Amino acid sequence: KAGVTQTPRYLIKTRGQQVTLSCSPISGHRSVSWYQQTPGQGLQFLFEYFSETQRNKGNFPGRFSGRQFSNSRSEMNVSTLELGDSALYLCASSSSSTDNEQFFGPGTRLTVL
Amino acid sequence: AQKVTQAQTEISVVEKEDVTLDCVYETRDTTYYLFWYKQPPSGELVFLIRRNSFDEQNEISGRYSWNFQKSTSSFNFTITASQVVDSAVYFCALSEGGADGLTFGKGTHLIIQP
Numbered sequence: 001k002a003g004v005t006q007t008p009r010y011l012i013k014t015r016g017q018q019v020t021l022s023c024s025p026i027s028g029h030r031s032v033s034w035y036q037q038t039p040g041q042g043l044q045f046l047f048e049y050f051s052e053t054q055r056n057k058g059n060f061p062g063r064f065s066g067r068q069f070s071n072s073r074s075e076m077n078v079s080t081l082e083l084g085d086s087a088l089y090l091c092a093s094s095s096s097s098t099d100n101e102q103f104f105g106p107g108t109r110l111t112v113l
Numbered sequence: 114a115q116k117v118t119q120a121q122t123e124i125s126v127v128e129k130e131d132v133t134l135d136c137v138y139e140t141r142d143t144t145y146y147l148f149w150y151k152q153p154p155s156g157e158l159v160f161l162i163r164r165n166s167f168d169e170q171n172e173i174s175g176r177y178s179w180n181f182q183k184s185t186s187s188f189n190f191t192i193t194a195s196q197v198v199d200s201a202v203y204f205c206a207l208s209e210g211g212a213d214g215l216t217f218g219k220g221t222h223l224i225i226q227p
Binding site: 033042048090100106 | 159
């Protein structure tokens, strides 16, 4: 069974631009969660999608948004990038919800210049 | 609010030593879930274990064992006879019945020296 895949793996953007990251969950998994990892703040929950609906949301500004498609694939978008958005963005999938085992992808390393 | 504390920022031991990683959590819920993840240098988080708040039985999986004590709000992780391949950052995490995703501790960087 293929694991969680994330594309692209690395991304370099400049301030003010926007970016879209993609995540394909494990086949059969309907829940996709996104996390931001930075050296200062550690791992922080962004949001969770289940059956195309955002079910939970962390404490991030509205510049961070996401969506989920009918095949459970998910995208997250960050608009008006700031230097502080430089981070490793991790996607996790689980069969039903965040209290089940979440399987993480390799992450997308975003650098904002 | 939920919180996870991993007081040990970095631990360095010599191969074959036993090592315990501490995790203390805070939650107001009676139903919650605790997790441990391993993050090797590649960056991908690897799931190790999940425990729910009603199951205080200790768990052993090979060289890994976990001690869950509700009385002290702790969920500690022990590696017996450590190996160089165990070197990684280990995260403890908490979920309150699925709400608001996982709350992670800051992680413990474990270095196993040959």
